[in-house]
Every structure is written in C-alpha cells, then in structure tokens.
Amino acid sequence: MSAQTMVERRSSATKRARMAHATKSRKGCPCFNPQPPDAITNCAKRAGIEDLIYKEHSMPLREVYRLLFLVPRDDENLRFYNKTADESRCLLWAICTHPLVDARFTYPAMLGSIAEQTFHYGIKPLQHWAMDAIHIITRPPSTVLRTCPVDAMAYLSRAALAYYEPPLLDLITDHWINRLLLPQSPHALPPEDAIVYGEHTSQLMLQAAASYAYMIRDLPTIAADVKARAIRPKPPLNGILQRHVLAGYKSLSVVAARLRAAPPPYPRAEECTEEEHWKCERVWGRAWHAVAGDMNVDVINRLATAQAILRRDARLARVMNDACREAAFAALRKARMDTLKHLPHHFDL
Structure with a gap:
C-alpha cells in the first residue's frame, strides 16, 4: 500500500486542516543536513511504511534514500509533502538510523521537523520519540527555548501546531515573544522571521510582537516612511506586512502622546x-x-x-x-x- 493511500485513509478532515495550517510557511527557517545513516536494513518494517511520496509518486524507501543521501543528490526535483530536501533527509535519517540516539540530545529543529513529518505519515514510534523529547526539552529547568536559534523555534512551533497542543504552543510562543521584546538580550531573535512565520500560521500575537520589535529596531526609517506616507518593504517583508508595521507606529504614537x-x-x-x-x-x-x-x-x-x-x-x-x-x-x-x-x-x- 502506498504512503499516499495510507495517509488518506488515516487522516480525518480535522487532521488535514491542522496539517495544512501547520505547513503553510517554510520561509525564514534555515534547515539542517543530517549525516547519512550507516544502513537502511529493516527501516521500512520499523517505520511501518515501505515507500514515500517522492517526485509526485510513491517510491521505495531504498530508492528515496539513494536520491537524497547519495551523490549526486536529487534536491531539485523533490516532491516530498512540500518539504525541503534537508527536511526530507531529516525524516529518512530518523527512519533509517537504528538504534536511535536519545532524542533529548538531538538538535531541537530536527526534533520539530521529525515530529511534524511523522505526524503526516503516521509513524507512531517516531512521533512518540520526537514529541516526548520536545516536552522534556521545553520544560524548566531546560534553557532550550531561551537560547535556541529561530529555526528551532519555528520547527518546534510547527510540531505543536501539527499535534494540536495549545499549552506547548503557548509556551513556545511566549518564549519567542519575550526574546523578541528584549533586543539587548544575548539570545535575542530577529523579528523578520517571526513576522513572516506568524502571518503564515495565523499567530497574530507573535506577528504583532515581532512587528513591534522590528519597528523599534528600525525606528528612524519607519518614522520617515510614515511621514512620507510611503511603503518601502525590505525582504523578507512584503508590502502588506510593512503596512501593518506602519499602522502600529501610528497607533502607538497616539498611546505615547496620551x-x-x-x-x-x-x-x-x-x-x-x-x-x-x-x-x-x-x-x-x-x-x-x-x-x-x-x-x-x-x-x-x-x-x-x-x-x-x-x-x-x-x-x-x-x-x-x-x-x-x-x-x-x-x-x-x-x-x-x-x-x-x-x-x-x-x-x-
């Protein structure tokens, strides 16, 4: 049975909606490149699937492994649930590596990506392996959420969205916002990535806090744009996102005057x-x-x-x-x- 058929049978309308909501954006999230596993023996049996959707049709795991890990790599033609080549390699690394390392010592962005992708494929053992570790590394006294880079924050957030875990999502978002609003912190995060990610995943509070941080950082430029009534977005922001920033400047100017x-x-x-x-x-x-x-x-x-x-x-x-x-x-x-x-x-x- 192909992976596509398995996913279609397994997914309810609610799961499909959450999956689409959680994977709308890949912008602003630099990826990672795991090392090839030593072997892929019995990996299909362990994963519960024998093939993956690749290049718009189902292909055996061994063939996908060859295209993703062996030279020359076939990154250009990737069609892997709308994932990047690095994200797809990350999933195959988790499927093919045996025994798996302790998830708590795995790069947080990889954990988030593996959790999200195994949700789509319904690979239960890897779901538990990744999500259990995410819950551990995001709880005090762990400092992961206070120190990890922006790509890890985005992948962990997407995992929480995919599995519909509001408490975990709120915890990640709160830490993200705190680090956005403390620009002098040694672990401050860039606001542009959070603006784009918040807009694509409909996390309005995250987008607003990131827009605030962006406005304060580029205050002279924003003030000049408001005075000139000009919208001059800088990538990765587009005109609509820049317009929201200018609206915030005008509104908060009224608050400041009061x-x-x-x-x-x-x-x-x-x-x-x-x-x-x-x-x-x-x-x-x-x-x-x-x-x-x-x-x-x-x-x-x-x-x-x-x-x-x-x-x-x-x-x-x-x-x-x-x-x-x-x-x-x-x-x-x-x-x-x-x-x-x-x-x-x-x-x-």
Missing part, C-alpha cells in the same frame, strides 16, 4: 484622605512628567523604564501615601500589560 500628557490614572487608596490625596497626585504627576516627557512609540519598554526609575524616587516614598504609590505603580503595570495584550489591534491584525 502618556506624555498624563500618567495612567489610579484610584485613591482608602488609607489616603481626600485632603491629602491632592499631594499624592501632584507629586506623582511631577515625577511622571520628569521621566515620561519624551515618551515615544516604544511604549512597552519606556513604561518599564519609567516604573524602575520611579521606584527609586525617594521623594515619592516620602510624600505619597504608601497605598496610593502602590496603586500608581499598579496602574503603570496595567498600562504596560494592556499595551502588550492589544498589540495585534495596534498593528491592525
């Missing part, structure tokens, strides 16, 4: 009388304008910086009611979290 005019409002604490509260508001307002008078579109980082500075302000601690001061800081935190939460809205996604 914050320059006045700090986020906070309620009067019960411990603070109405007669004394005007002192709290006056000293808080003066301190706020001193640190936020030049607030720009980098609202998320500027709010965090302002809060850190105001925390160290001795005059605030001396004059303001303690409960009022904490309420004011809570209002700053809420303003920052609300801005982050509504980034897709700001970038018109």
Whole structure:
C-alpha cells in the first residue's frame, strides 16, 4: 500500500486542516543536513511504511534514500509533502538510523521537523520519540527555548501546531515573544522571521510582537516612511506586512502622546484622605512628567523604564501615601500589560 493511500485513509478532515495550517510557511527557517545513516536494513518494517511520496509518486524507501543521501543528490526535483530536501533527509535519517540516539540530545529543529513529518505519515514510534523529547526539552529547568536559534523555534512551533497542543504552543510562543521584546538580550531573535512565520500560521500575537520589535529596531526609517506616507518593504517583508508595521507606529504614537500628557490614572487608596490625596497626585504627576516627557512609540519598554526609575524616587516614598504609590505603580503595570495584550489591534491584525 502506498504512503499516499495510507495517509488518506488515516487522516480525518480535522487532521488535514491542522496539517495544512501547520505547513503553510517554510520561509525564514534555515534547515539542517543530517549525516547519512550507516544502513537502511529493516527501516521500512520499523517505520511501518515501505515507500514515500517522492517526485509526485510513491517510491521505495531504498530508492528515496539513494536520491537524497547519495551523490549526486536529487534536491531539485523533490516532491516530498512540500518539504525541503534537508527536511526530507531529516525524516529518512530518523527512519533509517537504528538504534536511535536519545532524542533529548538531538538538535531541537530536527526534533520539530521529525515530529511534524511523522505526524503526516503516521509513524507512531517516531512521533512518540520526537514529541516526548520536545516536552522534556521545553520544560524548566531546560534553557532550550531561551537560547535556541529561530529555526528551532519555528520547527518546534510547527510540531505543536501539527499535534494540536495549545499549552506547548503557548509556551513556545511566549518564549519567542519575550526574546523578541528584549533586543539587548544575548539570545535575542530577529523579528523578520517571526513576522513572516506568524502571518503564515495565523499567530497574530507573535506577528504583532515581532512587528513591534522590528519597528523599534528600525525606528528612524519607519518614522520617515510614515511621514512620507510611503511603503518601502525590505525582504523578507512584503508590502502588506510593512503596512501593518506602519499602522502600529501610528497607533502607538497616539498611546505615547496620551502618556506624555498624563500618567495612567489610579484610584485613591482608602488609607489616603481626600485632603491629602491632592499631594499624592501632584507629586506623582511631577515625577511622571520628569521621566515620561519624551515618551515615544516604544511604549512597552519606556513604561518599564519609567516604573524602575520611579521606584527609586525617594521623594515619592516620602510624600505619597504608601497605598496610593502602590496603586500608581499598579496602574503603570496595567498600562504596560494592556499595551502588550492589544498589540495585534495596534498593528491592525
């Protein structure tokens, strides 16, 4: 029985929809090139399949192995579930290598790619081998999600999409966003890849956070484009993605202007009388304008910086009611979290 027939019989409409959703994009994800396995003895029996879809029709594993691993390689004519040649070699490496190494010590991008492809082919042993390891390497105290390159983040995310595991996907996305919004981090990630990947997989929060990071990094250029009313995309971004970035700049400019005019409002604490509260508001307002008078579109980082500075302000601690001061800081935190939460809205996604 051909692999295509097996997949068609196995896949429900839901699985096909998830598979299409998870494999829409291959952009921005540099691949890997595993070494050829020593032999392919009994690999078909272990995998549960005897042939693969290659060059638009089913071919025996041994023949596909020859075309992918042996010289000359046949990368140009690859038709392997819309995968690249390197991704296909990765799957064959997992099928043909016996015994398999400990998955926890396998390159995370390879794990994600193997998990995604074995989902399509229904190779249960390799699914468990890859996904069990992905769950282990993404849990604390592992630092994989805090240090791995962007291709690994994308492959792990695609695996979570293929197997429809929202908690795992949220965990990967949260780490990805955190590394996008910390450009000074030694493990910061480039925003362009995340913008393209987020758009192709409909992950709006990831796309918005990446658009924000891209906007802040190229702020002078973005500001000039907005002023000139020009859309000048730089690859890999296209005109539509660049338009979203410009929309975010305009929207966050309004937020920044509002914050320059006045700090986020906070309620009067019960411990603070109405007669004394005007002192709290006056000293808080003066301190706020001193640190936020030049607030720009980098609202998320500027709010965090302002809060850190105001925390160290001795005059605030001396004059303001303690409960009022904490309420004011809570209002700053809420303003920052609300801005982050509504980034897709700001970038018109």
